[in-house]
Amino acid sequence: MTSQHKKFKISVPATSANIGPGFDVLGVAFSLYLTLDCERLPEGSPLQMTYEGEGATSVPLIAEKNLITKTALYVLSTYGIQSLPPLKIHVTNPIPLGRGLGSSGSAVVAGVLLANAAGNLGMTNDRMLDYCLMVERHPDNVAPALFGGFVASFLRELEPEELEPSSIPRSEPTRNGAAQPPTPVTDIGHYIQLGWTKEIKAIAVIPDFEVATEDARAVLPSTYERADKSRSGIYNLQRIAVLTTALSQTPVNADLIHKAMADKVHQPYRNSLIPGMSEMLVRITPKTHPGVVGICLSGAGPTILVLATENFDQIAAAVQEIFMRQPNGGIKSVYKVLDVVHDGAQTHYYD
Numbered sequence: 648m649t650s651q652h653k654k655f656k657i658s659v660p661a662t663s664a665n666i667g668p669g670f671d672v673l674g675v676a677f678s679l680y681l682t683l684d685c686e687r688l689p690e691g692s693p694l695q696m697t698y699e700g701e702g703a704t705s706v707p708l709i710a711e712k713n714l715i716t717k718t719a720l721y722v723l724s725t726y727g728i729q730s731l732p733p734l735k736i737h738v739t740n741p742i743p744l745g746r747g748l749g750s751s752g753s754a755v756v757a758g759v760l761l762a763n764a765a766g767n768l769g770m771t772n773d774r775m776l777d778y779c780l781m782v783e784r785h786p787d788n789v790a791p792a793l794f795g796g797f798v799a800s801f802l803r804e805l806e807p808e809e810l811e812p813s814s815i816p817r818s819e820p821t822r823n824g825a826a827q828p829p830t831p832v833t834d835i836g837h838y839i840q841l842g843w844t845k846e847i848k849a850i851a852v853i854p855d856f857e858v859a860t861e862d863a864r865a866v867l868p869s870t871y872e873r874a875d876k877s878r879s880g881i882y883n884l885q886r887i888a889v890l891t892t893a894l895s896q897t898p899v900n901a902d903l904i905h906k907a908m909a910d911k912v913h914q915p916y917r918n919s920l921i922p923g924m925s926e927m928l929v930r931i932t933p934k935t936h937p938g939v940v941g942i943c944l945s946g947a948g949p950t951i952l953v954l955a956t957e958n959f960d961q962i963a964a965a966v967q968e969i970f971m972r973q974p975n976g977g978i979k980s981v982y983k984v985l986d987v988v989h990d991g992a993q994t995h996y997y998d
Contacts, residue, residue, distance in 0.1 A: 904954070
């Protein structure tokens with residue numbers, strides 16, 4: 648990009664991580680987009696930032712505190728640029744916050760793309776992934792947001808000094824520090840895009856409460872005993888090997904996918920955080936609800952993700968009914984029927 652482009656638009660898809668047995672491995676990008684409409688302002692003008700959608704009443708609009716712009720400032724600082732250029736930025740966010748649909752990961756990806764466009768940095772997508780992973784340490788969220796589609800990913804082992812510079816603005820938790828942090832090493836994360844048959848859509852049933860990622864992590868065991876390793880580790884490895892191929896095949900084998908989406912690594916420990924989830928996993932099946940292909944927790948929750956080929960409204964209503972039967976008046980929810988999108992984050996430039 649050159650400075651002659653006065654306007655540009657950034658779009659980043661929502662994601663779901665931990666698909667079925669793929670804890671910290673599998674993620675998928677959905678047709679729900681965080682967007683930034685940006686316009687360059689005359690030199691000397693202050694940054695102007697407006698925001699609509701999810702989090703509009705709570706998300707800070709100060710550059711050093713907003714996750715999008717804070718991430719952008721971090722990236723720019725490694726290039727010796729100490730501030731964002733004068734911009735007018737309007738953020739539109741339909742991705743619910745704290746619901747397991749990758750809102751923080753999408754914000755981090757948007758921030759890296761913002762820095763790349765605003766600073767004319769010319770980074771490749773793979774290099775932008777390095778920056779994303781220095782801020783958001785979950786490649787199963789940021790890789791599908793950046794690249795699109797159904798993605799398997801992992802982090803390579805890094806030295807402590809490569810992972811923990813205090814100046815990096817983490818998303819969990821975010822923090823500030825020195826003016827010019829070290830430039831990230833290369834190839835922090837590795838990924839591969841997997842096949843996903845177009846017949847399968849995702850129903851995201853989003854309950855009216857949040858689960859913080861740190862709380863969802865806190866309920867997991869710090870270690871797995873030997874018996875648990877053979878039961879949960881091997882159990883998940885067997886299923887992930889089958890699932891990653893089964894989701895790409897036509898005709899859809901709903902029974903096989905449903906069985907392969909079972910998990911024993913994280914979902915059983917998070918039952919206490921998501922009322923009704925254990926019942927949903929048992930009752931929402933291909934046999935009880937035609938069209939169902941599989942069901943799992945989306946990310947760290949509390950959103951329930953149902954993969955399906957038809958009868959989307961009826962399946963969503965069945966999940967919502969279980970939420971509403973929970974104690975203390977039930978839990979309200981909304982749902983979205985989403986496509987898997989194979990184009991990830993994009994920047995479009997306008998004269």
